[in-house]
Amino acid sequence: MKRHIKNNVWWVGRIDWELKTFHGDDYSINHGSSQNAYLIQEGKTVLIDTIWKPYEKEFRDNLEKEINLGSIDFIVMNHGEVDHSGSLPYVMEKIPNTPIYCTANAVKSLVGQYHHPEWNFKVVKTGDSVDIGNGKRLVFVEMRMLHWPDSMATYLTEDNILFSNDAFGQHYGVEELFNDKADQCLLAEEAMKYYANILTPFSALVKRKIEEIVALNLPIDIIAPSHGAIWRDNPLEIVQKYAAWADNYQENQITIVYDTMWDGTKQLAHALASRIQAISCDTVVKVFNISQTDKNDIMTQVFKSKAIAVGSPTVGKSILSSVGGWLHFLTELQFKQKKAAVFGCYGWSGEGNATLTEALGKAGFSVVEAQAKVNWNPTAEDLDHMQAVAEALCR
Incomplete structure (x- = not known):
């Protein structure tokens, strides 16, 4: 069931309360998690990411209850890792010619994992954009090595939403979806744990990428990551924390x-x-x-x-x-x-x-x-x- 984010933007992901480990058994999950996928219904209908394969049928069935899959004009794959792309092949069985917007490295990742070179890939890079109607555009920002070479973020103009993929996320289940509804202590703890255990090796890149995003001078009202809470209350607070964490962070x-x-x-x-x-x-x-x-x-x-x-x-x-x-x-x-x-x-x-x-x-x-x-x-x-x-x- 889709859940409202802002205007014509909806969450169509899955909260996974039973999840205990991630990346095989390499990352522990203490308070649930989520795979966040999003649906934009403007002049064009856009699906941003999917959820992983164990729930592909649930994902597609729920999506078909909300829209005709044939009405999806294109799909944005911000990252090819299986927790984001696992349901993509099952969706593409119904709409095989639907364009997929992603980075060049994401094409390699998706073809390498799912063996569908015939999919209609549309390669994008930082600064590229696409018109989705009603005066709105999606702007793409490559996020290389945050935390895969294929990663990118997608920005929705007018609504000022940054779909940030793995950046700014947490493995933390929040039934109410938003950061202002979460337990603030757990949210802070899980956001730091996510950064410490996954993004720390890329801190120099995080620092430069934050500077690049700031230089774009994009107003940001919501940061919608691929895992955990969606940041709508003071969303730049997590950006400021990332800037501090990326700068050889330490406490007493x-x-x-x-x-x-x-x-x-x-x-x-x-x-x-x-x-x-x-x-x-x-x-x-x-x-x-x-x-x-x-x-x-x-x-x-x-x-x-x-x-x-x-x-x-x-x-x-x-x-x-x-x-x-x-x-x-x-x-x-x-x-x-x-x-x-x-x-x-x-x-x-x-x-x-x-x-x-x-x-x-x-x-x-x-x-x-x-x-x-x-x-x-x-x-x-x-x-x-x-x-x-x-x-x-x-x-």
Whole structure:
């Protein structure tokens, strides 16, 4: 069932309350999500994006209850990823000659995934536009690497709506659709989590793209992303947050992450936390066991932090696999201008700290010299040594 956005613009997406993971199992969903598709009914009827394949029949059936599919003059595909395009082949079965407006890279993506080179693709680039009647136009803005090479946004003139695709979205289900109807704490949390875990590697591009959009001097009354809440109340607030997040964002926070075999490394983690708090009571300190906490939620806290500490016991002349996997993800995100410290216990050979130091350096962190490398279980003296690590992180 379509739901009204503004004037002749409607939401025709799907809210998915049961969704628990995304990108396979690589991104956790805590409060539902949505795939947002939109229908514009002006002089021309335009479908912007679809939803993903598991719900293709539901999507097409609902759309056919609202309009004759043959009345769709063209489809805009802002991005070829399956959560946006999954229902497209099922729709195109009914209207195979309908033009599809997208970027050149999106043609490669859509043909590569669905094997329909015969579809009527209309390639667009930044600044191109199309008349949809009643004095309104759709203007296209390429959003390369936000977060795929094929991504773009579409702007509806007169109604001043930016269909921003993945930019400015969140994996957060909002039954009432709009940001002013959402739980504001959850909305802020999920928007940051989305940026931290998906868009952080592209922060330099985000910064330039925001500057480019601002330079276009387009009035924006609504930002309609592909996931989560639609921004109608002060929509530029999320743009301002993105500008801040893209600029090597950090708060006065230190996050400690670790895993442990027999609780020795756990003792070091908590000793470090208490000493940081004693040195700087204004600093927020968070402690997470990697094997017991969702990696995306941890990474959101790392995103907020000015420094982190990572701990693992030595095992097999290296570190625990849980920590190694987490460090691989950390490296993918390419954080900038953050410090790090390492700590851990060992029984025999003690290579763990060196492995952590190397991995954190590759991940872009400036690793402080002070560390805790403890043979067997920590003594009181070992725990006191965490003072030096705390001081190095707080400087």
